[in-house]
Amino acid sequence: MRDETVARSYADTLFALAERHEGIETFGDGIETVARLLEENPRFRLFLETPRIADADKKAVIRKAFAAELPRSLVSFLLITVDKRRQRLLREIAREYQALLDEHAGRAHVEVTVARPVDDSTLEMLTRRLTALLGKQAIPHLRVKPELLGGVVVRTGDTIYDGSVRRSLEGMRRQLLRAELPAGFEG
Secondary structure, eight states: OOHHHHHHHHHHHHHHHHHHTTOHHHHHHHHHHHHHHHHHOHHHHHHHHOTTSOHHHHHHHHHHHHTTTSOHHHHHHHHHHHHTTOGGGHHHHHHHHHHHHHHHHTEEEEEEEESSOOOHHHHHHHHHHHHHHHTSEEEEEEEEOGGGOSEEEEEETTEEEEEEHHHHHHHHHHHHHHSOOOTTOOO
16 A cells, blocks of 8 residues: 555544544644654654664653643554554654645645735735635645746646746747738748
């Protein structure tokens, strides 16, 4: 099974567990805390992922690090990932869990590429329009690429809406190249 599929399966399980216990937002914050610690602390990540270190030692550290901060059932979930040798997938599990949480809450992360930085009012207007278009609360992630010249390119999942000036100019160029030249016109 691919890591992505396994991580999604674990995230689904964690989400179902969260619904029965302390709540999906609480678990989302908790698994995000774990993922952030793994990202920011390479020594901790190496400790958890090294096969030569006994599982009992890893589990003792997890209990000590998270028992006071995270719901007990989430800590148990972390311990199970060690038992199943899936602790290296915790960051991916956290990403998949956040995707489930967003889906449940009706949110969509949208990559928005613009030619120049936008002000707050333009970002608000863009967010409103994207929310209406998608039927979900849009959460835009802005990128600036001056080579667009102008306009905006929006990507959500596998769908791309390209309203860039560069694309419009390219479309006009193709249209002109396909147009028939009048009789007697010498270029």
